Amino acid sequence: MTSRRIRIDVPALTRVEGEGSLRLEIKGNKLVELGLSIFEPPRYFEKFLEGREAREVVDIVARICGICPVAYQISALNALESLSTQAVSPWVQRMRRAFYCGEWLQSHALHIHLLALPDYLGFDNAIAMAERHPEEVKRGLKLQGMGNALIRLFGGRSVHPVGARLGGFHHAPSAETVADLVEKLKGAQEDARNLTHFCASLPLPDDPQSFICVALHHPDHYAMESGEIHTSTGLVLNAAQFEQHFHEHHKPDSTALWSDLDGHPYLTGPLARLNINHAQLPDFLQARLQEIGFQLPSSNMFHSLIARALEIELALHEAIRLLDEYAYPDAPYNSLFLEPGIGFGMSEAPRGLLWHRYALDDQGLIQAARIVPPTSQNQARIEEDLHRSLSRFGLNHDEDALRLRAEQVIRNYDPCISCATHFLRLEKHET
Amino acid sequence: MSNPALPTEAVVLNRIQETEDIFTLQLQLTDPSQQWRLGIQPGQFNMLYRYGVGEIPISFKAISEDDQGHPVLEHTIRAVGRVSRSLAELLPGDRIGLRGPFGQGWPLEQAENRDLCVITGGLGCAPAVSIIEHAFANRTSYGHIHIIQGVKHSADLLWRSRYEFWAQQPNTTVLMAADVAAPGWPWYSGRVTELIKRLPLKPDKTLVCCCGPEPMMQASAEQLIRQHVPAESIWLSMERNMQCATGHCGHCQFGSDFICHDGPVIPYPRLCGRLGLEGV
Amino acid sequence: MSAADFLPRSSLSSLIDLLQQQGYRVVGPQVIDGAILYRPLQQADQLPAGIEQIQQPGQYRLIRTQGPRLFSWANGPQALKPLTFAPRETLWRSHLQADGSLRFEEVIETTEPTAVLGVRGCDLAALSLQDQHFSGDPYYQQRRDSLLLIAVDCSHPADTCFCASTGDGPDARAGYDLALVELDDGYRIRAGSPKGQSLMDNLPLDAATPEQQQQTDEQHQKACQQQRHLPAFEPSRLIHQGQHPIWDSLAEACLSCGNCTSVCPSCFCFSESEVPELDGTTSGHQRQWDSCFSEGHSYIHGHRFRPDTKSRYRQWLTHKFGSWVEQYGRSGCTGCGRCISWCPVGIDPLEALTELGREDVE
Amino acid sequence: MAKPRIAVHKFSSCDGCQLAFLNLGEALLQLNEQVEILHFLEAGMSDVSADVDIAFVEGSLSTPDELERIRQVRANSQYLITIGACATSGGLQALRNLDGHHDEWRDAIYAQPEFIHTLKNVVPIASEVKVDLELWGCPVNSVQILAAVRALLFGVAPVDDRDRVCLECKRQQTVCVMVTQGTPCMGPVTRTGCGALCPRFGRDCYGCYGPSETAQSETLARRFAGLSLVPDAIARRFLLINSQAPAFLQAGGVFYRSGAEDPRAGDQDD
Numbered sequence A: 001m002t003s004r005r006i007r008i009d010v011p012a013l014t015r016v017e018g019e020g021s022l023r024l025e026i027k028g029n030k031l032v033e034l035g036l037s038i039f040e041p042p043r044y045f046e047k048f049l050e051g052r053e054a055r056e057v058v059d060i061v062a063r064i065c066g067i068c069p070v071a072y073q074i075s076a077l078n079a080l081e082s083l084s085t086q087a088v089s090p091w092v093q094r095m096r097r098a099f100y101c102g103e104w105l106q107s108h109a110l111h112i113h114l115l116a117l118p119d120y121l122g123f124d125n126a127i128a129m130a131e132r133h134p135e136e137v138k139r140g141l142k143l144q145g146m147g148n149a150l151i152r153l154f155g156g157r158s159v160h161p162v163g164a165r166l167g168g169f170h171h172a173p174s175a176e177t178v179a180d181l182v183e184k185l186k187g188a189q190e191d192a193r194n195l196t197h198f199c200a201s202l203p204l205p206d207d208p209q210s211f212i213c214v215a216l217h218h219p220d221h222y223a224m225e226s227g228e229i230h231t232s233t234g235l236v237l238n239a240a241q242f243e244q245h246f247h248e249h250h251k252p253d254s255t256a257l258w259s260d261l262d263g264h265p266y267l268t269g270p271l272a273r274l275n276i277n278h279a280q281l282p283d284f285l286q287a288r289l290q291e292i293g294f295q296l297p298s299s300n301m302f303h304s305l306i307a308r309a310l311e312i313e314l315a316l317h318e319a320i321r322l323l324d325e326y327a328y329p330d331a332p333y334n335s336l337f338l339e340p341g342i343g344f345g346m347s348e349a350p351r352g353l354l355w356h357r358y359a360l361d362d363q364g365l366i367q368a369a370r371i372v373p374p375t376s377q378n379q380a381r382i383e384e385d386l387h388r389s390l391s392r393f394g395l396n397h398d399e400d401a402l403r404l405r406a407e408q409v410i411r412n413y414d415p416c417i418s419c420a421t422h423f424l425r426l427e428k429h430e431t
Numbered sequence B: 001m002s003n004p005a006l007p008t009e010a011v012v013l014n015r016i017q018e019t020e021d022i023f024t025l026q027l028q029l030t031d032p033s034q035q036w037r038l039g040i041q042p043g044q045f046n047m048l049y050r051y052g053v054g055e056i057p058i059s060f061k062a063i064s065e066d067d068q069g070h071p072v073l074e075h076t077i078r079a080v081g082r083v084s085r086s087l088a089e090l091l092p093g094d095r096i097g098l099r100g101p102f103g104q105g106w107p108l109e110q111a112e113n114r115d116l117c118v119i120t121g122g123l124g125c126a127p128a129v130s131i132i133e134h135a136f137a138n139r140t141s142y143g144h145i146h147i148i149q150g151v152k153h154s155a156d157l158l159w160r161s162r163y164e165f166w167a168q169q170p171n172t173t174v175l176m177a178a179d180v181a182a183p184g185w186p187w188y189s190g191r192v193t194e195l196i197k198r199l200p201l202k203p204d205k206t207l208v209c210c211c212g213p214e215p216m217m218q219a220s221a222e223q224l225i226r227q228h229v230p231a232e233s234i235w236l237s238m239e240r241n242m243q244c245a246t247g248h249c250g251h252c253q254f255g256s257d258f259i260c261h262d263g264p265v266i267p268y269p270r271l272c273g274r275l276g277l278e279g280v
Numbered sequence C: 001m002s003a004a005d006f007l008p009r010s011s012l013s014s015l016i017d018l019l020q021q022q023g024y025r026v027v028g029p030q031v032i033d034g035a036i037l038y039r040p041l042q043q044a045d046q047l048p049a050g051i052e053q054i055q056q057p058g059q060y061r062l063i064r065t066q067g068p069r070l071f072s073w074a075n076g077p078q079a080l081k082p083l084t085f086a087p088r089e090t091l092w093r094s095h096l097q098a099d100g101s102l103r104f105e106e107v108i109e110t111t112e113p114t115a116v117l118g119v120r121g122c123d124l125a126a127l128s129l130q131d132q133h134f135s136g137d138p139y140y141q142q143r144r145d146s147l148l149l150i151a152v153d154c155s156h157p158a159d160t161c162f163c164a165s166t167g168d169g170p171d172a173r174a175g176y177d178l179a180l181v182e183l184d185d186g187y188r189i190r191a192g193s194p195k196g197q198s199l200m201d202n203l204p205l206d207a208a209t210p211e212q213q214q215q216t217d218e219q220h221q222k223a224c225q226q227q228r229h230l231p232a233f234e235p236s237r238l239i240h241q242g243q244h245p246i247w248d249s250l251a252e253a254c255l256s257c258g259n260c261t262s263v264c265p266s267c268f269c270f271s272e273s274e275v276p277e278l279d280g281t282t283s284g285h286q287r288q289w290d291s292c293f294s295e296g297h298s299y300i301h302g303h304r305f306r307p308d309t310k311s312r313y314r315q316w317l318t319h320k321f322g323s324w325v326e327q328y329g330r331s332g333c334t335g336c337g338r339c340i341s342w343c344p345v346g347i348d349p350l351e352a353l354t355e356l357g358r359e360d361v362e
Numbered sequence D: 001m002a003k004p005r006i007a008v009h010k011f012s013s014c015d016g017c018q019l020a021f022l023n024l025g026e027a028l029l030q031l032n033e034q035v036e037i038l039h040f041l042e043a044g045m046s047d048v049s050a051d052v053d054i055a056f057v058e059g060s061l062s063t064p065d066e067l068e069r070i071r072q073v074r075a076n077s078q079y080l081i082t083i084g085a086c087a088t089s090g091g092l093q094a095l096r097n098l099d100g101h102h103d104e105w106r107d108a109i110y111a112q113p114e115f116i117h118t119l120k121n122v123v124p125i126a127s128e129v130k131v132d133l134e135l136w137g138c139p140v141n142s143v144q145i146l147a148a149v150r151a152l153l154f155g156v157a158p159v160d161d162r163d164r165v166c167l168e169c170k171r172q173q174t175v176c177v178m179v180t181q182g183t184p185c186m187g188p189v190t191r192t193g194c195g196a197l198c199p200r201f202g203r204d205c206y207g208c209y210g211p212s213e214t215a216q217s218e219t220l221a222r223r224f225a226g227l228s229l230v231p232d233a234i235a236r237r238f239l240l241i242n243s244q245a246p247a248f249l250q251a252g253g254v255f256y257r258s259g260a261e262d263p264r265a266g267d268q269d270d
């Protein structure tokens, strides 16, 4: 009997992209070993934040990830602003949510079109796909462009935006600029609806499994830029309690830190959010769920694709709602005084929960920082998922099929952009 | 009113490789109604535009005629940077943009019936070549022709064959100087000013055209004046960054002169107080 | 003679309405981002009511007062320059045709008739300097021709102003269509062109009272008392004073940032660049504001005539106050003081000129 | 004419610069008509060792493996363009070079530091291989990338615009934040390219495009002191995203951790 040893390389599987590999050892028809190893060059953000002023943090943490800088900025602001007795204005709260909608839009649209769809439609990449499916690809690029425009409205540019600051924004857009953008966003709503239908019509694998979902929940609306942690196991935690239940550990062979919830892998991200907060979807999306026959909560990880499409619709809707009633503010920020102490903050990055903690000294300098990004939280879950999904899929498949399925499984977590595309290289060893 | 910023199309008729990095373009305007642009004098220049790359000032070298008697413009260019290198890639039939002519050329009327002394320095001094070519083309209008070319290093001398050709013409003196000369350099080693000293100049009957690095032009002018050449008879061709060539962009200012329309050829008395001032 | 020349403040909107009726886009001073900027104006209440200002070397602050006046400030970071000399524009496009030929397309965007309200004397003087410089430039000319200029004599010069000593202010002297003097309760108006006269004829004007006439004179006298004055120096010598130690201390202090040239209403330098489009068959030729403080300004292949801050500062000062006289018959400075206020490190060129002038005396 | 072949490579970075391609929208499809993209993981093209005409390189070098890989990239490409602060000056992560605390930091974060193979110092691409063009910015934007591609399509070197942010700030008709608010702005020493984004948003430039030509960093540092910045705060301005660019490193280094005993020592200037 031959036992095959398959090595799968996964370049880039971390919060900031990187390199990794997936090691599969198959003996006969059994998966004897599966290891996901990450070699992300460590960049030590938490360390060089030490000694920096609180006001610098937003500009620094944005650079942890080029794909979700807004999430890093807002989680950091939530953490630091918790050290002030004053609150940010309602205008700031609303506009931050609108800003955040931009990131969900661009990140989800990019993921679906440039990364995920080529798999399902049988292409190597979106550019090749564009020749056969020009309308779908252009629709995706347009939605992504809407997200970028929304981030630019508040931040000047969509990657490492410069507009966010402690207490609000540096600058408020003029009412005319906002009105122009709102018109465009409205024009994209139909595209977003078509996208949801399109995603729902794809032949996604049906592979139910059980997993713990973790997401922020906000009493007033579908949680995005703020909220408390709710888990499908019934826990309710505020940001300060995070570390009591979530633990990170360093896996040998890897430069990434892996998290668990009281010892268990868990899921964070769009599907987890939808599973926990679907009751808060606005009516038109409840109706959409009916139209496409989508049952929530869902235990099919492949539904993440549909979850992203639904969240695109939600983000568009929210942004339009918030900006339709836009009024130019008296001041785009208020100067907050931060007390020394430890501040905790979090938000729902496109890929899931993003938690920050800062210790601030009496000079207003950062003494210590800790950041737990969504990708490291999902890693244990990805490994668990791969384990069972590949076994379910059938280990007797040939390497290409195994690789494609493994890629699809990993891609559901949208761990990072470059890893999410054609990244698994198989090396086959017969022993 | 025509827009002086707008180029006219020209076609490359021929391209002559003069040295490794110097080439001559023979150009013709494609729109015959634009032929007025060809009333161009030696010392004036055109802005040559390469599609998608940019525009640069290039002195006019010579005008000739094709078989049908249509005028043909010649420009000799040294490939040094972005635009000039990309012009170097042109082939016959290629189209470029051309604006001009701009500026004040050499004072040809004043030169008539006088000796001509052309002093050039540095690498490939095209603006002065035009006047030499012009003088040979109208040989009877001028007296003796003195040509002095100075280079930093003897290896820098380009167009040697051309100088040798001129040297063989009657009533013509060609002198060469290299600051640093390699073995086998047949000419003078030292400064251009030393060569000027050797020239049997007829101060009142000579017009001097000078083109080269400013310190060299300044030293030459001072030497000529010591040899009793009147300052008004010494003309220098100046060079500054040029963007528009119409006296608006401000880059070519040399003190109060806009080199693009007050120059590039300027009489020495106008310049002498400013030449050599650092940063002007 | 006491002709009807007084427009009560409450009727200022009739001037704006009149302009709009006549098809003008009205541009006027407004408070934006902490400064006075000329922006499209729909109605009189957008004007900077009660705004005064403090200007010091490297500092510009607006102060809100309860006063009724709309023009009780000296000036903002820009004069009329951006309205006539665009900070960036495409001059022409070239199109590569299928047969390899090139087609050049002139790009001159037509400007709608524009009435500018609140123009200062120093800026009108600078505009006429730019008119001289840009003569023959169709891009400039086209925008220039579209302008109708409504000046307001300056009643509140800043500490950085010295237009009285250059002879260009504080009142508007020439080049306007209409000029206003702002008083506590309204405006005295005079026409400077037939167009201005016909506007004036259509305004609900009263005769000015003796008190209003007196206020006009007193206000003018006061505005002429300025903190700063153009010192005595010899323009033609400046360029020869390259060895003066002042240049070293200026080079120490100067950022070479070019803000002084960018805010100066008479500075005219620009650079050109080629912007090919991605389709491979079209390329735009642009120009944009440049400055003698930039590296590219004095670059020729393999050499920079002004490689350092010292020589660049010298170029700016000796050109503006020296060579300009030879070029255009007067100095390039109209005393607006912008280069003093908007220098991020607060260099005052008048101090340098004073030093250089001292050398003349010795 | 064969389409130029391009590759986009990633080293230690946040991926933000590559988004300058992926955020092009439909221009991305247009670009694809002009060039052939052989390697670009994020866009789904994977051919790491392809021979290309133009290689775009994002990220700095922070591991021994990366040193190896960049040499390979260089060997396989005609024209190598670094995109962004990381590739061009080391980027934000090069802040770790300042203190030389790398080993301590590693041990503090990782339970099994022996598995972490990183270089003591983070270095820009040019420190290891020849770079033909540097595109500065954190991140670079699509305009810069397209300008470079277009120039190369015309067979000429892209224009390297080293002007400072102030010039563009004024072209954009932006009100100076230093003069009107006393905000310490890095614009006067920072290279343009962003369109004076920060001042347009009413805030100080923080230098993400790196030093401009003739950056008068020391003069600006003195000005910052005049605006009541303590020495360490001045150092923090210069030592941020492009801390390893010499003009910033030098000015920032003078003040770095110098105010520890007397934090207000820099105030006396004004």
Ligand SMILES: Cc1cc2nc3c(=O)[nH]c(=O)nc-3n(C[C@H](O)[C@H](O)[C@H](O)COP(=O)(O)OP(=O)(O)OC[C@H]3O[C@@H](n4cnc5c(N)ncnc54)[C@H](O)[C@@H]3O)c2cc1C
Pocket (backbone or CB within 6 Å): B045, B054, B055, B056, B057, B058, B059, B060, B076, B077, B078, B079, B080, B081, B082, B083, B084, B085, B126, B127, B238, B239, B240, B241, B242, B243, B264, C299, C300, C301, C302
């Ligand atoms: C009046 C005049 C006449 C000239 N005649 C000739 C000639 O006949 N033959 C010849 O080979 N050269 C001539 N030159 C020099 C020629 O213009 C430069 O070599 C050319 O501009 C270099 O451009 P580039 O893009 O190749 O070089 P780069 O070094 O890439 O220059 C970049 C840009 O800077 C500007 N620039 C650089 N050098 C000069 C310069 N010397 N003068 C003006 N602008 C410059 C141009 O806008 C140029 O595109 C002349 C210059 C002037 C001012």
Ligand code: SF4
Pocket (backbone or CB within 6 Å): C126, C260, C263, C264, C265, C266, C320, C332, C333, C334, C335, C336, C337, C338, C339, C340
């Ligand atoms: S030099 Fe200064 S004061 Fe004079 S006009 Fe220019 S900006 Fe105004």
Ligand code: SF4
Pocket (backbone or CB within 6 Å): C257, C259, C344, D165, D166, D167, D169, D170, D174, D175, D176, D177, D178, D179, D185, D186, D187, D188, D196, D199, D205
């Ligand atoms: S805001 Fe900054 S970039 Fe703009 S002019 Fe002022 S100092 Fe320069």
Ligand code: SF4
Pocket (backbone or CB within 6 Å): A162, D165, D190, D191, D194, D195, D196, D197, D198, D199, D204, D205, D206, D207, D208, D209, D210
């Ligand atoms: S203004 Fe400065 S910090 Fe802001 S985007 Fe531009 S270069 Fe970066």
